[in-house]
Amino acid sequence: MSFDDTLDPALRSWLESANAADTDFPIQNLPFGRFRLAGETASAWRIGVAIGDQVLDLRRAGLIEHGDMARLMSASASVADRRALRRAISAGLREGSAQRATFSEALLPQAAVQMGLPCEIGDYTDFYTGIHHATTVGKLFRPEAPLLPNYKWVPIGYHGRASSIVASGQDFHRPLGQVKAADAEAPVLRPSGRLDYELELGIVMARPNALGEPVPMAAAEDHVFGLTLLNDWSARDLQAWEYQPLGPFLSKNFASTVSPWIVTLEALQPFRAPPERPAGDPLPLPYLDSPYNREAGAIDITLEVWLQTAAMRRAGLAAQRLSTSNYRDAYWTLAQLVAHHTVNGCNLRSGDLLGTGTLSGPQPDQAGSLLELSLGGQQPVTLANGEQRRFLEDGDSVILRAYCERDGHRRIGFGECIGTVLPARQLEGAT
Amino acid sequence: MSFDDTLDPALRSWLESANAADTDFPIQNLPFGRFRLAGETASAWRIGVAIGDQVLDLRRAGLIEHGDMARLMSASASVADRRALRRAISAGLREGSAQRATFSEALLPQAAVQMGLPCEIGDYTDFYTGIHHATTVGKLFRPEAPLLPNYKWVPIGYHGRASSIVASGQDFHRPLGQVKAADAEAPVLRPSGRLDYELELGIVMARPNALGEPVPMAAAEDHVFGLTLLNDWSARDLQAWEYQPLGPFLSKNFASTVSPWIVTLEALQPFRAPPERPAGDPLPLPYLDSPYNREAGAIDITLEVWLQTAAMRRAGLAAQRLSTSNYRDAYWTLAQLVAHHTVNGCNLRSGDLLGTGTLSGPQPDQAGSLLELSLGGQQPVTLANGEQRRFLEDGDSVILRAYCERDGHRRIGFGECIGTVLPARQLEGAT
Numbered sequence: 001m002s003f004d005d006t007l008d009p010a011l012r013s014w015l016e017s018a019n020a021a022d023t024d025f026p027i028q029n030l031p032f033g034r035f036r037l038a039g040e041t042a043s044a045w046r047i048g049v050a051i052g053d054q055v056l057d058l059r060r061a062g063l064i065e066h067g068d069m070a071r072l073m074s075a076s077a078s079v080a081d082r083r084a085l086r087r088a089i090s091a092g093l094r095e096g097s098a099q100r101a102t103f104s105e106a107l108l109p110q111a112a113v114q115m116g117l118p119c120e121i122g123d124y125t126d127f128y129t130g131i132h133h134a135t136t137v138g139k140l141f142r143p144e145a146p147l148l149p150n151y152k153w154v155p156i157g158y159h160g161r162a163s164s165i166v167a168s169g170q171d172f173h174r175p176l177g178q179v180k181a182a183d184a185e186a187p188v189l190r191p192s193g194r195l196d197y198e199l200e201l202g203i204v205m206a207r208p209n210a211l212g213e214p215v216p217m218a219a220a221e222d223h224v225f226g227l228t229l230l231n232d233w234s235a236r237d238l239q240a241w242e243y244q245p246l247g248p249f250l251s252k253n254f255a256s257t258v259s260p261w262i263v264t265l266e267a268l269q270p271f272r273a274p275p276e277r278p279a280g281d282p283l284p285l286p287y288l289d290s291p292y293n294r295e296a297g298a299i300d301i302t303l304e305v306w307l308q309t310a311a312m313r314r315a316g317l318a319a320q321r322l323s324t325s326n327y328r329d330a331y332w333t334l335a336q337l338v339a340h341h342t343v344n345g346c347n348l349r350s351g352d353l354l355g356t357g358t359l360s361g362p363q364p365d366q367a368g369s370l371l372e373l374s375l376g377g378q379q380p381v382t383l384a385n386g387e388q389r390r391f392l393e394d395g396d397s398v399i400l401r402a403y404c405e406r407d408g409h410r411r412i413g414f415g416e417c418i419g420t421v422l423p424a425r426q427l428e429g430a431t
Numbered sequence: 432m433s434f435d436d437t438l439d440p441a442l443r444s445w446l447e448s449a450n451a452a453d454t455d456f457p458i459q460n461l462p463f464g465r466f467r468l469a470g471e472t473a474s475a476w477r478i479g480v481a482i483g484d485q486v487l488d489l490r491r492a493g494l495i496e497h498g499d500m501a502r503l504m505s506a507s508a509s510v511a512d513r514r515a516l517r518r519a520i521s522a523g524l525r526e527g528s529a530q531r532a533t534f535s536e537a538l539l540p541q542a543a544v545q546m547g548l549p550c551e552i553g554d555y556t557d558f559y560t561g562i563h564h565a566t567t568v569g570k571l572f573r574p575e576a577p578l579l580p581n582y583k584w585v586p587i588g589y590h591g592r593a594s595s596i597v598a599s600g601q602d603f604h605r606p607l608g609q610v611k612a613a614d615a616e617a618p619v620l621r622p623s624g625r626l627d628y629e630l631e632l633g634i635v636m637a638r639p640n641a642l643g644e645p646v647p648m649a650a651a652e653d654h655v656f657g658l659t660l661l662n663d664w665s666a667r668d669l670q671a672w673e674y675q676p677l678g679p680f681l682s683k684n685f686a687s688t689v690s691p692w693i694v695t696l697e698a699l700q701p702f703r704a705p706p707e708r709p710a711g712d713p714l715p716l717p718y719l720d721s722p723y724n725r726e727a728g729a730i731d732i733t734l735e736v737w738l739q740t741a742a743m744r745r746a747g748l749a750a751q752r753l754s755t756s757n758y759r760d761a762y763w764t765l766a767q768l769v770a771h772h773t774v775n776g777c778n779l780r781s782g783d784l785l786g787t788g789t790l791s792g793p794q795p796d797q798a799g800s801l802l803e804l805s806l807g808g809q810q811p812v813t814l815a816n817g818e819q820r821r822f823l824e825d826g827d828s829v830i831l832r833a834y835c836e837r838d839g840h841r842r843i844g845f846g847e848c849i850g851t852v853l854p855a856r857q858l859e860g861a862t
Binding site: 122123126128138148150153154156157158159160161162163164166172173175176177178180186187188189211212213214216235238241242243244245246247248249250253254255282285286287340341343344345346347348349352425427 | 553554556557559569579581584585587588589590591592593594595597603604606607608609611617618619620642643644645647666669672673674675676677678679680681684685686713716717718771772774775776777778779780783856858
């Protein structure tokens with residue numbers, strides 16, 4: 001495979017922080033996000049690109065004339081247009097660029113800006129592509145048949161809540177909900193006692209498809225802008241009681257956290273990989289199959305979950321890594337998700353978000369949720385400072401991280417996706 | 432109960448068509464919708480109120496200064512503001528009104544305008560409040576335990592798709608999807624062979640609640656703008672294969688149809704009724720209970736499903752009524768849906784839509800879906816022209832209607848919610 005020169009690992013920026021070996025945002029990455037300065041209102045989001053420890057304001061750099069991310073990602077911004085924009089950003093940030101003066105004036109320190117959601121999200125769909133997660137969780141409920149018969153045929157998904165998707169760094173209160181103990185006659189309303197995180201990637205849609213017009217596999221990736229980190233917070237006790245027969249609802253829609261930067265498919269090009277479909281598994285139906293998908297439908301992205309408890313914060317201890325996994329272990333590729341989602345004519349709009357589902361690896365310590373790490377809450381996880389966790393406690397901060405590394409290529413990082421659990425609120429008027 | 436004078440049954444309009452006994456839109460109704468004239472673009476929706484066979488353009492009548500329904504429904508439009516607007520509209524349309532000349536110039540025949548979705552819909556949630564539907568459908572799958580143990584405690588709901596909600600009159604193609612025969616080893620991709628309608632009401636949210644701030648029962652109805660008709664088209668064969676473990680997805684999100692007029696809670700005030708919770712059923716948990724809800728939480732709305740097949744259209748035959756039911760038979764009230772949806776802190780925004788779920792009555796011929804009328808497809812329904820239906824055929828038009836009638840009050844109607852099934856499309860690139 002040959003790559004366009006924005007991916008050349010020898011490329012260096014005149015901005016020194018972009019050349020550091022451990023930066024998430026070298027000149028080969030160039031992820032998109034929305035930011036504002038202190039005191040600016042929510043309507044004044046600006047579009048920026050992360051470079052080293054700075055943000056490039058695209059309008060101030062003269063590259064776009066608006067601050068509307070949906071417009072940037074929509075039909076008018078075709079794949080060719082997006083690539084042209086990427087090349088222009090790359091050219092201006094390179095060592096020796098004639099635009100250095102202009103671009104320098106459009107830089108702001110990341111530490112000085114507030115990042116919002118990377119775009120307005122119309123609809124949010126959550127898939128279930130983590131086969132190891134599905135198997136482990138299935139075992140907790142159905143030891144004899146952990147994976148349901150449809151799993152290897154249907155990219156299982158369901159609709160989530162768009163209104164309660166929050167930007168990284170926005171904390172949320174532990175949700176109240178109905179909980180029913182196995183031996184109780186009736187449920188009670190109480191704060192969730194089994195609050196969990198879910199390590200996911202979010203797929204951000206660019207070009208929309210019209211209602212009634214499926215997107216075939218060959219075109220599916222042209223409709224995708226890029227990937228974010230996604231934490232699909234889950235209240236397991238609420239979920240167990242409410243989810244039959246129509247799926248998860250209040251156990252999920254109290255908050256979901258998205259990282260600020262959309263890493264584009266262009267930046268991820270060097271890390272493509274064949275999907276690992278075990279021998280003996282059924283082949284995908286034709287509408288979920290393509291030569292490109294068989295060869296390079298997956299992406300090699302290392303994923304990490306970190307935890308910092310309130311006690312760790314008080315003691316000055318850094319966050320501790322709970323698990324590492326890889327997006328390659330997902331059963332369905334992102335192109336398959338788009339093709340499946342639209343095969344019935346469902347329309348995806350610019351800015352719609354598709355969650356991958358929890359991305360756990362095949363080993364027990366590669367689990368993307370506490371439900372799995374603690375074997376359904378039976379086996380607490382012991383932290384380095386001696387604390388134990390079956391599920392999340394108030395004050396816990398969960399940090400998701402991700403990066404791509406491959407010999408001969410610059411490291412591409414996703415930044416962080418962070419959220420902290422605040423105590424449950426008292427319910428007004430409830431007794 | 433006493434009502435404000437906009438509900439006085441003696442009230443008459445200077446517009447004669449509004450005084451007809453059988454109109455859906457007497458001066459006591461005044462439902463809100465969005466319309467445009469032929470040639471106007473989608474961005475130019477105007478806000479109108481239905482009166483008799485006309486639409487009152489609120490901006491031309493000098494009542495509002497914009498065409499933004501979300502703004503009209505949002506926080507700035509408090510319940511008091513909404514009632515003031517209703518009184519102003521009612522005053523101008525009354526016999527003897529000094530504003531007759533101004534309002535006359537703001538009228539357009541309903542037959543001459545195109546109605547859109549009544550508002551931009553952010554998130555769409557579908558509930559499952561039709562206990563007779565849940566019981567009948569449950570029997571098809573679990574004869575021994577049709578209602579799951581959570582049903583009488585939890586207002587069961589799940590998230591649906593907002594992007595594919597279409598205005599009444601917009602047709603849609605029969606969806607393709609994976610279907611697996613019970614005796615087949617593998618699923619196939621094919622057009623749904625068990626396409627169905629679902630008779631629902633849609634609850635349109637007005638005042639938003641902030642993330643993390645539950646809406647208690649006492650305030651729940653202040654957050655609701657009004658009700659529409661809603662047809663939640665469903666592909667039963669896709670649903671059966673895909674829905675475990677996360678709920679319906681492609682079987683529902685190819686299209687949902689909403690009627691153009693939002694009938695406000697103010698107009699429905701004379702038709703309030705106590706919810707019918709059978710003796711012996713558990714009392715609602717405190718967060719789902721209120722004195723007002725016990726007294727008048729339900730609404731007496733007659734609901735009808737009509738079918739016109741392609742053969743009936745060709746023969747000049749009118750649509751045939753398939754069933755009649757009533758919203759009073761829902762197990763959970765709209766206030767309970769709002770209180771439950773937000774109890775975990777989930778935020779509802781202006782224009783969000785909550786579906787009631789299929790509203791079937793206790794008798795077999797009061798079923799709100801063909802799945803129920805045909806006993807899961809086993810017993811075809813014979814139409815007056817001799818045709819039979821187990822599920823919908825291409826060319827079938829389904830029309831939902833609803834109205835309130837009560838002695839001493841003017842009839843309040845909902846208009847129509849109509850959609851026609853077009854043949855499935857060929858899938859590009861599929862083999």
